[in-house]
Amino acid sequence: MTVLEFAVGDERRRAILRQPDGALYENPLAVANEFKLLRWLKAAGLTVPAPLFAVDSDELFGAPFLVIEYIDGAPNLATEIAPESIEQMAAHLVRIHRTSLGDQPESLPAYVPRFVHQRDRVYPDPSLRPADIRDALRRAWPSRSTHAVGLLHGDYWPGNLLWNGSDLVGVVDWEEACIGDPLVDVAIARLDLLWAFGLEAMRAFTRRYAALSGLDLHDLPLWDLDAALRPVFNLEEWAAASPDASRPDSYAHMRSGHQTFVDLAFDALSRRRG
Secondary structure (H helix, E strand, O other), rough: EEEEHHHHHHHHHHHEEEEEEEHHHHHHHHHHHHHHHHHHHHHOOOOOOOOEEEEEOOOOOOOOEEEEEEOEOOOOOOOOOOOOHHHHHHHHHHHHHHOOOOOOOOOOOOOHHHHHHHHOOOOOHHHHHHHHHHHHHHOOOOOOOOOOOOOEEOOOOOEEEEEEEEEEEEEOOOOOOEEEEOOOHHHHHHHHHHHHHHHHHHHHHHHHHHHHHHOOOOOOHHHHHHHHHOOOHHHHHHHHHHHHHOOOOOOHHHHHHHHHHHHHHHHHHHHHHO
């Protein structure tokens, strides 16, 4: 991601040049698809950067790229989060999930639970309990969820939320957008909130989302387990790229938080069966 600054007459403006490298490996049309998606999201009234233009190939940058609106904001990299910020996080996620799918871009895929993708993969760190998680999800699927499927961001975490002062002014990085059960996003946000701000922030976000959305959270422990499978192959890389990566214990912190998150999900499932 590169910030571009340019002049229009006497006015100086900024824009963002994005090259979704990871997505391009899986889909050569990722840039064109993201352009269409952002245009649709902006028209739907969501707080996203407006797409300006997309380039399918370019000798200068060596790969397709997208130029989007510059939003004057930054992620919250503090160690605490205010209740008002949690409220806005929950409210924005509800808005995303309630977006009408009537004129969605055809490129949006349906969400597939991670244990399905990982059916034959070998897990490098058994202590993160990936096999236990995968087995529990296999036994529980399909879930009894009666939620209508909705738009999912796919990676709704504090690093993809831009703040200007106390206002949430942008939700960015829509590479993993798809259609599915809204609790997919809730679970992803919960794990990252636990890592970034602690258990109470995670729980407060969950309470506010439930109150604002009116959704039944019966299956949330299963989606928590699904979210817990995301980092099991490269948690050390996640820790190295996390906002608190400068901490000498960032990996130990994320590892401990992951274990707590998984234990809570299994405890909730056990109580439900009891």
